[in-house]
Amino acid sequence: MKILKSAVIAFSLAAAMGSFSTAAVAESDPGRVSYKPIDVINEVITRITAAETAINNGAEGDAVVDSIKKAADFIKELNANDKVARAADKARSHLKAAITSAKAANLQETKEHLAAGKQGVEGLKKLL
Secondary structure, three states, X not given: OHHHXXXXXXXXXXXXXXXXXXXXXXXXXXXXXXXXHHHHHHHHHHHHHHHHHHHHOOOOHHHHHHHHHHHHHHHHHOOOOHHHHHHHXXXXXXXXXXXXXHHOOOHHHHHHHHHHHHHHHXXXXXXX
16 A cells, blocks of 8 residues: 555656646747747847948948947857857957957957857757
């Protein structure tokens, strides 16, 4: 009888944990848009390209900073796995460095950081 009682308790505990799993009932918040990882990567690349185009067209620091900031903020929407998250953080660090150098009006350094960030973001496609 003790073995049967232990088995019933173990089974009911396992069933309860499985039925209330956070992964099983996970969904985005109401009103929040969820993006596919490949869509996020493509959008970030588009925003980085827009920032590079703005620099090449002679835009000043604040306009460049805003466009880079949009790309750096949007990369946070990437939700895949831990490997992708680490690589995305590395790419985002290049974008942050680009923001810092754009604020200092060092546009050549900004271009280098943007190129490194863009390369890092494109490398995320291989990790998916």
